[in-house]
Amino acid sequence: MKPTLGQQLDTQARRLVPAATTLILVLLAAVPSHVPGLARIVPLLALIGVYHWTAHRPDLMPARVVFAIGLFQDIIGGGPLGLYAAVFLLVHGGIVFQARFFVGKGFVVLWFGFALMSAAAAAAAWVVTALFHAALVDPTALVYQYLLTLGTFPILSRLFLRWHPVLVAES
Amino acid sequence: MEKPRLINRFVQPMRGLLHRFAYFGLIAAAFGLMIFGKVDALLMDRVRVHVVDAVAPILDALSRPAAAVDNAIVAGREFARIHEENATLRTEVEKLRQWESAARHLENENESLKTLLGWAPPPEAIFVTARVIADTGGTFVHSMIVGAGARDGVKKGLVVMTGEGLAGRIASVGNHSARLLLLTDLNSRIPAIVERTRTRAILVGDNTDRPRLVYLSDGGAVTASDRIVTSGHGGVFPPGLPIGVVISVAENGVLVKPFVERARLEFVRVVDFGLEGILEGSPPPRVEPAVRRRAARKEAAKPDEGTGR
Numbered sequence: 507m508k509p510t511l512g513q514q515l516d517t518q519a520r521r522l523v524p525a526a527t528t529l530i531l532v533l534l535a536a537v538p539s540h541v542p543g544l545a546r547i548v549p550l551l552a553l554i555g556v557y558h559w560t561a562h563r564p565d566l567m568p569a570r571v572v573f574a575i576g577l578f579q580d581i582i583g584g585g586p587l588g589l590y591a592a593v594f595l596l597v598h599g600g601i602v603f604q605a606r607f608f609v610g611k612g613f614v615v616l617w618f619g620f621a622l623m624s625a626a627a628a629a630a631a632w633v634v635t636a637l638f639h640a641a642l643v644d645p646t647a648l649v650y651q652y653l654l655t656l657g658t659f660p661i662l663s664r665l666f667l668r669w670h671p672v673l674v675a676e677s
Numbered sequence: 678m679e680k681p682r683l684i685n686r687f688v689q690p691m692r693g694l695l696h697r698f699a700y701f702g703l704i705a706a707a708f709g710l711m712i713f714g715k716v717d718a719l720l721m722d723r724v725r726v727h728v729v730d731a732v733a734p735i736l737d738a739l740s741r742p743a744a745a746v747d748n749a750i751v752a753g754r755e756f757a758r759i760h761e762e763n764a765t766l767r768t769e770v771e772k773l774r775q776w777e778s779a780a781r782h783l784e785n786e787n788e789s790l791k792t793l794l795g796w797a798p799p800p801e802a803i804f805v806t807a808r809v810i811a812d813t814g815g816t817f818v819h820s821m822i823v824g825a826g827a828r829d830g831v832k833k834g835l836v837v838m839t840g841e842g843l844a845g846r847i848a849s850v851g852n853h854s855a856r857l858l859l860l861t862d863l864n865s866r867i868p869a870i871v872e873r874t875r876t877r878a879i880l881v882g883d884n885t886d887r888p889r890l891v892y893l894s895d896g897g898a899v900t901a902s903d904r905i906v907t908s909g910h911g912g913v914f915p916p917g918l919p920i921g922v923v924i925s926v927a928e929n930g931v932l933v934k935p936f937v938e939r940a941r942l943e944f945v946r947v948v949d950f951g952l953e954g955i956l957e958g959s960p961p962p963r964v965e966p967a968v969r970r971r972a973a974r975k976e977a978a979k980p981d982e983g984t985g986r
Contacts, residue, residue: 533732537739538812538821540747542940545812546819546886569696573703577710581728583813584820584848584856587721588710595704602700635817638711639863643884647816 520673524566525575527666528555532579547650549658552579553627556594557620558663560601561608563673572598586638593627593634600626613663620659628652726851729822733854736810737824744943799915800951805829809942810854819862819884820845823945826853834913836948842919842936843867843907844945857945860920860935861888869920870908874898877908880920880933887924890931899923905933915950 509517531551539545552575559567576591583590600623601608608619628648636642714721755762791798807825825831827850837844837857845865848858860867865882869890877894893899903923909916921935 533735533739533811536736536811536813536822537743538809538943539743540940540943542938543886545939546816546884548812569700569703573707576707578728581725582732582811582822584725584818586711587714587725588707589817591710592704592707595700595707599700599704602696631817634711638715641863641883643817643863647884651816 521566523669523673524555524559524563525571527669528552528559528567528575529578531555531662532575532582536582546647547654549655550624550627550651551655551658551662552576552590553594553597553624553655554620554659554662555666557597557601557623557659558666560598561616561619562666562670564602564605566673567598569595569598569602586635589631589634589638593631596630597623597627613660616663617659621656624652624655722849726849726854726856729854729856730826730851733810733822733824733851736822736854737808740808740810747943802915802948802950803830804946804948805831806944806946807831807855808944809857812939812942816884817863819859819865819882819939820848821857821859821942823855823857823947824853825947826851826855828853830949831855831947832949836914836918836950838918838946838948839937839942839944841938842921843914844937844942846913847947855947859939860937861886861939867914867920868908868910869905870916871899871923872904872906874903877910878905878931880905886939887932887934888921890923890933893931899926899931901926912952915952 529552531554535548535551539548556567556572556575560572572594573591576589576594577587579590579594580587601619608616611619628651632643632645632648710721805825807823807829809821810824811822813820813822823831823837831847831850833847833850835847837846843860845857845859845862847855849856858865859882860880861882861884863882863884865880865888867880869878869880870876871878871890871893874895876898877892878890879892880888881891882888890899890905901923905920905923907914907916907918907920919936921933921937923931924934925932
């Protein structure tokens with residue numbers, strides 16, 4: 507039976523949830539918090555979105571969407587265009603190519619995987635920035651940003667897990 | 678389900694190969710963009726401002742609740758310390774009264790000396806007040822997005838200030854949003870001067886909250902708690918804007934604590950001092966500042982011929 511237009515729109519909207527939530531995370535990270543010192547180490551929320559959805563629903567978070575999210579992060583963040591696009595893609599590729607480790611694992615394993623992946627992401631971003639500006643950036647802030655991102659992961663990931671029933675089943 | 682399995686045997690590896698190809702293509706595209714952005718920064722900027730312009734209303738809406746919460750917290754804190762604050766303010770008023778009389782005296786003296794010298798005043802500054810709608814933070818860039826753009830008279834290279842002092846300058850401008858490059862950013866270089874000793878230096882941002890003072894003209898006649906102001910060299914910032922105070926003088930550099938605290942930035946003033954300055958992408962100034970000043974003086978000597986500024 508052919509689904510009605512309303513059903514089709516509904517399905518499409520549900521398919522867009524991972525990409526849309528991650529884009530919103532990019533914007534949320536840019537909200538001025540007015541907390542002294544936080545601006546420099548504000549967690550890289552979009553990475554959580556990319557990681558979570560790639561690990562759980564790689565079909566709804568394909569590489570091209572990851573690329574677009576990374577570009578959006580670069581545009582909003584004001585860094586070199588393409589930096590986070592590359593970094594997010596590396597994380598995405600890491601999960602897709604090591605699917606045996608990530609897919610269908612419990613929360614703690616995923617968190618551990620996130621700790622490794624985001625550390626690699628931070629290191630990659632640091633190296634690329636150093637090459638881009640030909641200057642070494644003080645890594646202290648990066649370490650704190652990494653720790654904060656790691657701490658935010660369970661909160662956001664749990665929230666996203668609740669929305670999984672809303673999404674359409676894997677085709 | 679017999680047929681699909683047979684097809685899958687051929688299709689799956691092909692699909693995997695295609696996916697891999699697309700994946701590496703996208704990574705190559707990301708690096709390509711980075712290199713392209715390094716070569717043609719202006720084009721990248723144009724793309725960027727359009728996207729930021731498009732999401733500016735969302736950012737503006739998102740930033741309001743955070744600002745409201747912050748205001749409430751500040752109000753509560755102030756209320757708790759109201760007595761203490763009153764006492765300190767009273768002593769401060771006492772002190773400032775004396776300064777006021779000194780300032781009035783100096784102002785009169787300055788005025789009379791200026792007329793004696795036939796001094797040509799710099800052009801009037803025009804300013805736009807803008808709200809900070811995004812603190813794009815991160816460890817690699819120190820910039821913010823403000824909710825005013827070309828439509829409101831904001832131009833690239835304009836000076837951004839608050840009541841406390843210099844915050845940075847406008848790095849790119851959209852139609853109704855603009856990016857503010859903070860003076861702590863890795864790419865920020867500000868010609869500065871030590872107020873007490875008139876030592877020239879360059880204030881260099883390094884993505885920490887404490888920019889460094891380098892290239893001191895007389896090898897470091899600086900001590901902690903010296904005030905640093907803009908020197909006006911280079912013609913981007915007018916001279917005398919307060920930047921910050923020296924907090925430590927060490928072997929590896931002089932650290933400066935800016936007067937403007939990033940977390941406190943909610944409204945900023947984008948000021949057009951009428952300076953053209955040396956900015957990337959803009960043609961070099963035709964007339965040297967000293968020559969221009971001399972020309973202006975000559976202009977002032979013969980009336981009825983404005984400088985056309």
